[in-house]
Amino acid sequence: MFEFTIFILFVFFILYNLLLIVPMREVHVIERLGKFRVVLQPGFHFLIPFFDRVAYRHDTREQVLDVPPQSCISKDNTQLEVDGLVYLKVMDGKLASYGIEDYRRAAVNLAQTTMRSEIGKLSLSETFSERDSLNESIVREIDKASDPWGIKVLRYEIKNITPSFKVIHTLEKQMEAERSKRAEITLANAEKAAMINLSEGERQEAINLSEGEKQKRINEAKGTAQEIAIVARAKAEAMTMVSEALALEGGNEAMNMQLKEQFITQLGKILNEADISVVPAEMAKLEGFFEGMEQVTQSVGQVKGGRA
Known part of the structure; x- marks a missing residue:
């Protein structure tokens, strides 16, 4: 019975090392006797027990790594503390296993050095106004340097820029x-x-x-x-009518009568409204006659008195 149990355990051990199921989100790097053999994609695979082993497992999903705050000096000699996030993805399991010891730590360190270099090219105001171009520059430089590591840097985002x-x-x-x-x-x-x-x-x-x-x-x-x-x-019409009336028989007599009536009317108004005595011209002449006669009488009397 004990031998049967040992045999069953041995069979399970052989099957465990013979059969390999790679999850959908991973790739496995297989070594045979310590030498790289193949990169297994998600699915069901067979291995040779005691010869093949899973050396590395890599997550093929997009990974986000936190870049710790670090001190940077801008172009106008202003001290800043900058931190960010780097997004990357494993593209080649073999290079990610053998091209670099730890691609995560290498990517973070590379992001820090690249960020310091890029901020040193900008003034303080430009670091705030040109974040998008700064992120693109950092991604471009990191992606270029990390190409031998089998990873792809998708984007970089600056979280905080904190001046002193x-x-x-x-x-x-x-x-x-x-x-x-x-x-x-x-x-x-x-x-x-x-x-x-x-x-x-x-x-x-x-x-x-x-x-x-x-x-x-x-x-x-x-x-x-x-x-x-x-x-x-x-x-003009009145004059025309008057002239036409005068041309008729008896027109002159009618005109004279009209003028006399107007004269009498106007004289009455003057006598009523004037503050001084007003008399017609004929009466004024008569008054002058009597005054002249009085003067003549006085002169005659004076002459007689002188003779006496």
């Missing part, structure tokens, strides 16, 4: 000054726009007033001209 405390304080002052500058510029532009709008309004108002005054004068002139024309036309 003094630099942050200086940047805050600079940003505050920039905000104040923008606010002053905005206020100045607003005041300028307001003055322009006000001047445009005053100009338009003056134009409207002048246009209105001009139109008013034109209308008044036209009205005066029409009034004069109407009056002149009426006078």
